Amino acid sequence: xxxxxxxxxxxxxxxxxxxxxxVGNDGQGVxxxxxxxxxxxxxxxxxxxxxxxxxxVVERVTAAAVPxxxxxxxxxxxxxxxxxxxxAVSPDTATCAACLAELWDETDRRHRxxxxxxxxxxxxxxxxxxVPYDRPLTTMAPFEMCRRCAVEYHDPADRRFHAQPVCCPxxxxxLLLADxxxxxxxxxGDEALASAVARxxxxxxxAVKGLGGYHLAVRADDEPAVARxxxxxHREEKPFAVMVGDxxxxxxxxxxxxxxxxxxxxPRRPIVLVPKREGLPLAPSVAPGNRSLGLMLPYTPLHHLLxxxxxxxxxxxxxxxxxxxxxxxxxxxxxxxxxIADCFLVHDRAIHIRTDDSVVRAFRGGxxxxxxxxxxxxxxxxxxxxxxxxxxxxxxxxKSTFCLAKDRRAFVSHHIGDLExxxxxxxxxxGIEHFGRLFDIVPEVVAHDLHPEYLSTKHAHDLAxxxxxxxxxxxxxxxxxxxxxCLADNGEAGPVIGVAFDGLGYGTDGTIWGGEVLVADLAxxxxxxxxxxxxxxxxxxxxxxxxxxxxxxxxxxxxGDVPAGLALAARHEDRWATVVRVARAGVSAPLxxxxxxxxxxxxxxxxxxxxxxxxxxxxxxxxxxxDPAEADxxxxxxxxxxxxxxxxxxxxxxxxxAVVADAAAGTPGPVVASRFHxxxxxxxxxxCRRVRAERGLGAVALSGGVFQNLLLLERTVAGLEAAGFAxxxxxxxxxNDGGISLGQAAVAGARDREARTGRPPTAQS
Ligand SMILES: [Zn+2]
Ligand SMILES: [Zn+2]
Numbered sequence: 176x177x178x179x180x181x182x183x184x185x186x187x188x189x190x191x192x193x194x195x196x197x198v199g200n201d202g203q204g205v206x207x208x209x210x211x212x213x214x215x216x217x218x219x220x221x222x223x224x225x226x227x228x229x230x231x232v233v234e235r236v237t238a239a240a241v242p243x244x245x246x247x248x249x250x251x252x253x254x255x256x257x258x259x260x261x262x263a264v265s266p267d268t269a270t271c272a273a274c275l276a277e278l279w280d281e282t283d284r285r286h287r288x289x290x291x292x293x294x295x296x297x298x299x300x301x302x303x304x305x306v307p308y309d310r311p312l313t314t315m316a317p318f319e320m321c322r323r324c325a326v327e328y329h330d331p332a333d334r335r336f337h338a339q340p341v342c343c344p345x346x347x348x349x350l351l352l353a354d355x356x357x358x359x360x361x362x363x364g365d366e367a368l369a370s371a372v373a374r375x376x377x378x379x380x381x382a383v384k385g386l387g388g389y390h391l392a393v394r395a396d397d398e399p400a401v402a403r404x405x406x407x408x409h410r411e412e413k414p415f416a417v418m419v420g421d422x423x424x425x426x427x428x429x430x431x432x433x434x435x436x437x438x439x440x441x442p443r444r445p446i447v448l449v450p451k452r453e454g455l456p457l458a459p460s461v462a463p464g465n466r467s468l469g470l471m472l473p474y475t476p477l478h479h480l481l482x483x484x485x486x487x488x489x490x491x492x493x494x495x496x497x498x499x500x501x502x503x504x505x506x507x508x509x510x511x512x513x514x515i516a517d518c519f520l521v522h523d524r525a526i527h528i529r530t531d532d533s534v535v536r537a538f539r540g541g542x543x544x545x546x547x548x549x550x551x552x553x554x555x556x557x558x559x560x561x562x563x564x565x566x567x568x569x570x571x572x573x574k575s576t577f578c579l580a581k582d583r584r585a586f587v588s589h590h591i592g593d594l595e596x597x598x599x600x601x602x603x604x605x606g607i608e609h610f611g612r613l614f615d616i617v618p619e620v621v622a623h624d625l626h627p628e629y630l631s632t633k634h635a636h637d638l639a640x641x642x643x644x645x646x647x648x649x650x651x652x653x654x655x656x657x658x659x660x661c662l663a664d665n666g667e668a669g670p671v672i673g674v675a676f677d678g679l680g681y682g683t684d685g686t687i688w689g690g691e692v693l694v695a696d697l698a699x700x701x702x703x704x705x706x707x708x709x710x711x712x713x714x715x716x717x718x719x720x721x722x723x724x725x726x727x728x729x730x731x732x733x734x735g736d737v738p739a740g741l742a743l744a745a746r747h748e749d750r751w752a753t754v755v756r757v758a759r760a761g762v763s764a765p766l767x768x769x770x771x772x773x774x775x776x777x778x779x780x781x782x783x784x785x786x787x788x789x790x791x792x793x794x795x796x797x798x799x800x801x802d803p804a805e806a807d808x809x810x811x812x813x814x815x816x817x818x819x820x821x822x823x824x825x826x827x828x829x830x831x832x833a834v835v836a837d838a839a840a841g842t843p844g845p846v847v848a849s850r851f852h853x854x855x856x857x858x859x860x861x862x863c864r865r866v867r868a869e870r871g872l873g874a875v876a877l878s879g880g881v882f883q884n885l886l887l888l889e890r891t892v893a894g895l896e897a898a899g900f901a902x903x904x905x906x907x908x909x910x911n912d913g914g915i916s917l918g919q920a921a922v923a924g925a926r927d928r929e930a931r932t933g934r935p936p937t938a939q940s
Pocket of ligand 2: 324
């Protein structure tokens with residue numbers, strides 16, 4: 176099993192069934208001996224597997240008969256060596272119903288206490304400093320338990336038995352409200368909360384110290400207040416998440432279906448992206464030009480108190496300037512947020528691991544993770560095969576995560592962020608060491624991206640040492656890692672047809688890939704089709720300015736003879752000719768087969784977005800423009816690659832020509848945008864059919880950041896299923912680069928297994 180709360184659960188169950196015996200932890204998990212009549216023992220085994228406590232996951236139960244010894248009581252025995260090490264660091268978990276009832280109960284000693292928690296809920300991963308997981312090695316160490324809390328902590332029948340962060344108003348952390356110079360603005364506790372709520376009501380920006388870091392809060396219905404937050408945070412357009420008190424309040428703002436409601440109110444409490452309601456009572460600046468809205472329900476007692484006392488939806492966004500990591504240490508937060516927040520609602524429990532809010536979407540009733548962090552990490556992804564040797568995978572560069580894997584478990588880290596920021600890179604390196612200690616993993620194999628300039632690649636080489644003899648390195652191509660990540664996410668080993676569409680990743684030929692169809696298993700891949708490469712004029716500048724990509728695509732699509740009267744060309748008249756020249760010359764214009772760049776080009780041609788202020792913005796807005804009722808798609812041919820290259824070519828230039836012709840004929844933008852999505856989905860299905868005809872593969876894995884686009888995903892999945900394919904999607908790690916580390920680890924593990932045992936991993940092994 177994994178997770179906490181298991182021994183008291185077993186204790187309670189055994190007592191209820193009148194069984195004697197004992198329960199304890201060892202390095203493998205939990206061991207139990209029970210003694211009693213057959214029916215009770217059988218019932219015990221059934222409930223053990225079927226109804227674990229909320230924070231525990233039962234991986235496997237094995238049982239054997241032993242002679243009865245005449246025990247009379249049931250006891251919890253001391254842990255055997257190493258017992259707590261693997262078993263006990265859970266994700267941070269939303270306040271449970273029992274703790275919430277105490278929070279609102281005027282007669283309870285924890286009435287309105289913002290740090291209430293128990294075995295089934297509360298802070299975990301973010302407060303753990305080391306192993307064994309015990310109070311002295313958490314950030315609760317400075318708080319000495321009062322007598323009443325100690326009684327609860329030591330009573331196996333109590334809901335707080337061995338809950339390390341247990342505390343109460345007499346002995347635990349307390350709230351304070353301070354100005355940006357750290358001078359108190361009110362008394363502590365409820366007074367601080369009341370004052371913060373009054374200030375929020377007045378439109379002030381309040382920095383709130385939460386579970387994994389500082390947030391910035393402002394009432395979400397006050398346009399000048401939200402606009403002020405945007406200006407101070409230097410965040411131009413990227414949507415803000417909004418916290419509301421309950422599912423009913425969420426339904427007033429967005430289209431919340433059963434899957435969304437379950438995610439919103441579940442124990443992980445991510446931000447859930449939902450379609451925005453028309454005419455909703457929120458400031459336009461919350462999510463400008465966006466048809467969806469990120470909603471979140473309270474996940475700590477402090478958030479519950481804020482939501483109830485304020486009674487108005489409020490923006491709750493990361494406490495940082497754009498592109499910086501979220502602030503988590505007090506000194507750092509006051510320094511960096513002083514120019515943004517009007518006041519600070521803080522407390523005296525330290526945050527050890529900075530952890531952002533997770534972000535998910537619902538797709539076909541399931542979960543599509545976009546950012547896997549608080550509430551999910553450090554729960555491992557369980558795999559049906561074993562790693563022969565421990566593996567570290569260092570991930571990609573943007574949306575970085577790392578993964579440490581051992582036995583059947585792959586511990587994918589929380590979202591770390593963009594490594595090019597120095598502080599983020601430091602937390603990446605510290606995080607790897609922290610995970611290694613927590614889960615007792617000393618990697619012998621280190622997997623990395625092929626991009627030589629990624630800091631994650633450089634870190635892998637640092638670990639290997641100058642002679643490369645400290646650990647074994649294995650390079651994993653970016654899109655192979657995406658497909659392997661999708662395979663591992665589904666517990667599959669392949670081979671499979673893998674469609675990896677994303678912004679960019681380093682290819683084996685030194686060009687930038689991103690519109691790839693592979694035949695892949697965990698150990699290897701073959702590139703069987705891809706988007707025809709187009710120049711990126713100005714390199715990184717073409718990512719920030721999609722109109723450059725459009726210029727290159729148009730020039731290629733019309734053979735230098737771009738139709739006159741294009742609004743886009745007129746908008747950039749002064750630089751158009753230069754950019755086209757750069758694209759043609761191929762200097763400072765690397766070739767790319769990226770699907771993300773094709774979306775950028777189409778977005779610019781349709782006047783959706785010429786210049787972006789955050790990654791993926793043009794593609795997101797193109798998806799939002801599209802009219803989902805439109806079913807037609809632009810038909811494009813699949814060609815056999817020539818000139819020494821193998822495989823099939825998808826010509827994005829054909830899609831661009833169709834878009835230009837359709838728009839020129841007066842077809843409305845939403846219809847054109849939809850036909851583009853449909854055309855791309857159709858050509859993916861066509862390529863997969865051809866690959867199936869040649870290779871006999873009937874399963875397709877879809878991965879890469881472009882498949883966060885639900886319209887493209889829906890049309891592609893529908894087309895593939897209609898053609899008889901089994902489709903593998905992401906459900907545990909994101910399809911974007913946040914999932915790359917899991918794929919790298921799976922690839923490294925598979926290669927290592929083949930090298931050492933001569934057998935590849937299988938879904939059954
Ligand atoms: Zn609880
Ligand atoms: Zn206490």
